[in-house]
Amino acid sequence: MIDCFVMFRQMRRSREVWKMVTVNYLEALKLQEKLASDRKALKIINTLLSLQHPPTYIVGKRETIHNLLIPDSELKSMEVELHYTQRGGDITFHGPHQAILYPIVSLRDIGLGARMYVEKLELTMVELTSMYGVKAQAGQKCETGVWVEGRKIGAIGVRISPGITSHGLAFNMDPDLNYFKHIVPCGISDKGVTSLKNETNVELPAEDVIQE
Template identity: 35%
Template sequence: MPSLVSPIFSSIPNPSKVTRRDHSSFNFTVSMVHMPKRSVDLFDLHHELVPYAEAWSWQNAVVEEKKLLNKEGKDLTDTLIILQHNPVYTLGAGSKEEYLNFDVQNTSFEVHRTERGGEVTYHGPGQLVMYPILNLRYYEMDAHWYLRKLEEVVIRALSSTFSIEASRVEGLTGVWVGNQKLAAMGIKVSKWIAYHGLALNVTTDMKPFEQIVPCGIRDRQVGSIKALLQENFSSQVNRQEHNHDNDYSELIDATHKSLIEKFCEVFQVDIRNKHIQSGVSQGKTVDLTC
């Protein structure tokens, strides 16, 4: 079970007034002219390495708060958390341990079984993790619809920022470039509150994936944005031969910015930046429209 919420994540965002319902299914260009946009509170920790148990507890605390607010008709904002994790393996609720190529009792990385769907995956530095906590009553009450939307966010971000043409694979969840899976997804929906989310490999070390069967898929590979760019556009990625760390930091920043933009675009929401300082979520927000 996850640990108690860390003091740095102890404050639950306050709701703001706005409602919306998107009746589109797979049409991502439906006009929303007559519908007010729903607001999403963004907790942007994309440069931080956050222990998985703390982020997991944080999500659960937000979900429980949203359930209470929803009963009172006061669930008026959603939440988006973006971060990186310390190295960790996570398993879905029904994940099979046969997909682990190591002894769970003798491993250097943490291992957590969670309530999300899907099989085992790896999280670590260089991977951007997005945890949207959305009340699907205001979007579409369909988990499959929601997963396709998350995939669309990544597909658009890769195309617009890096000219990487990614796609879906029929029968599988996630975002792919050829035979390589760049983004994994696993969600949990409880009383139509969706949480957990997606993980996109940007500059991720691929070696830890060798210790598992990622997402239970044996005949496909795992890839990263960095590796694809090095393969196809090496002169652009390594333009400063003696400053690779800086290049890769810029790659994280560019990916992070694009993911937020495309999240706003696909889900038709407005972002409100929230800041965590001195262990407290600040009351003041900066309203941004995407």
């Protein structure tokens, strides 16, 4: 439940940042929906949620469940949840040691269209990887996200309704990449998945520092 979360709010100009610990996916989804409604009604300013999830597979609004490569019955024994959402994108994995950012913002307020907004999210992850000596780049057409030589290090799946964003990005700091073997990540079968830990020779700081 929300009152069990360790949460810190920080004001930065015209936005509020909520730094949260590991949050159940459904609880985070409910929180996003509430905040998006409040943002639309001008009850809150632009808000960013920074958190992690327990192991969870998430299917986007196209419901591409065929890209889950194991039976639903195996998920319980793996202690992995499966959820369907209304965000864009294909199936993906969220879990420990990922930096997850959910911006609840008015695109009109920040002066961006949908495409430019997604590009800004990609640029955020490209710049983060460069800080640790890793060269990454945004994907080509139909390959939303951020890649290191054909290996995906950061995924994006957003919802914009109406003009208010929710969902966002997941950056692989050091997750258990074996979870990705049970799905076709983002529906792309011929490319792999990687993490910042795998790609850099630099010793990484604590995860909260990376998320910051």
